[in-house]
Amino acid sequence: MRQPTVEDVARLAGVSRQTVSNVLNSPAVVRAGTRERVENAIVQLGYAPSMAARRLRTRRSDTIAVHLDPYSGGISGVVLDRFVHALTDRATPRGLGILVYAATDAQEELERLRALRDGGEIDRVVLTGTVEGDPRTDWLREVGLPFVSFGRPWGAERTVADHAWVDVDGAAGTRAATAFARGLGRRVAFLGWPRGSGTGDDRERGWREAMGEDAAEDLRRTSLDTVQAARAETELLFATTTVDAVVCASDTLAVGAHLAASHAGRSEVTVVGFDNTPVAAALGLSSVEQRPEQVAEAVLDLLVSGAEPGGSLIEPELVVRAGVI
Structure with a gap:
């Protein structure tokens, strides 16, 4: 041929x-x-x-x-x-x-x-x-x-x-996620990584911009990027402040926050991740697609x-x- x-x-x-x-x-x-x-013609013909x-x-x-x-x-x-x-x-x-x-x-x-x-x-x-x-x-x-x-x-x-x-404009992603959660009438926390990570700081900035004067320090939490650490930090968040939604710097953190909410019987808490992984889709979590x-x-x-x-x-x-x- x-x-x-x-x-x-x-x-x-x-x-x-x-x-x-x-x-x-x-x-x-x-x-x-x-x-x-x-490009479509190249694909259709299989040209290499x-x-x-x-x-x-x-x-x-x-x-x-x-x-x-x-x-x-x-x-x-x-x-x-x-x-x-x-x-x-x-x-x-x-x-x-x-x-x-x-x-x-x-x-x-x-x-x-x-x-x-x-x-x-x-x-x-x-x-x-x-x-x-x-x-x-x-x-x-x-x-x-x-x-x-x-x-x-x-x-x-x-x-x-x-x-x-x-x-990827990480700040734009978390800004959209935070605006979405606030539109539901929620008090929105941010779960990110320790400061000093360029990517993490950029994503935190989007949350702060969307929250404006409501970006209280008790709503900003940090965790290592593991499910276990994120779950523990979210459980502490629930125990010490009033929060209705958690915007996360990654889907790993979001899964941990989701598990904490489920364990606490807080099914009404909105959890939003970042990366739009298959795991987030399987759990029904909203997430930012990069x-x-x-x-x-x-x-x-x-x-x-x-x-x-x-x-x-x-x-x-x-x-x-x-x-x-």
Whole structure:
């Protein structure tokens, strides 16, 4: 059976061969509607660019390295799994490969990236798990290896970003969750992580913005990101203050809060999580959906187009489930 060609894709999408090439290699220059038609044609025909031919022509590997976090169980890790899956799925029509690597700490990750680069196995990188003062970004800039991070450069919000990044607007998510709970006439507490986590502080900010003057300190609680610790902290919250709803920084914390409410016979308490995991769906908990597929699309657009330093935020979506009301 004959393999589909670029010409077949162009014919089905009703565009020129050059437009198909632009979608594969420089998607940012193609209008969204046209790009969508071409991508749909690629999927419909099962077209796969010849990566080997491209490598010979350009002397590039056209392979993106992305770190796979060590498996730690739990609930919320599924978000990064979805991101890596979406990155792989969306890279293929663009003629790009994904190389997943593992490392236990930043130093080991740098050594792994250095070996992959020196061996010609990768020519681009997607960073995950960004932290303030991230040593990986300095090294990548130093060696001139193009990269985009899933996660903003924490600690640099008031300065010009020194690399391209995409992140989820965590504050917008918890702001929407808090407004939803307050709309039900609820006194809303926030269960987050200890201060100092960029992601956690950002999510707490959304709660504070939605609460305004009602963001009392007795309503702000912190916990390690485990179900057991979250349950214990929520039980203490119920024992010491009046609360009708709990907005959480993760679905792991939300499950703990949900168990505490069930144990206390407080079925009327609204619990809202963050990550929209299958566990939250199974328990009927409302949760903030991070849309990692949109993050992956935006990351690839920046990587392929060679965007200037700067960032973009993906707006999350509050998924409301009747089980929490």
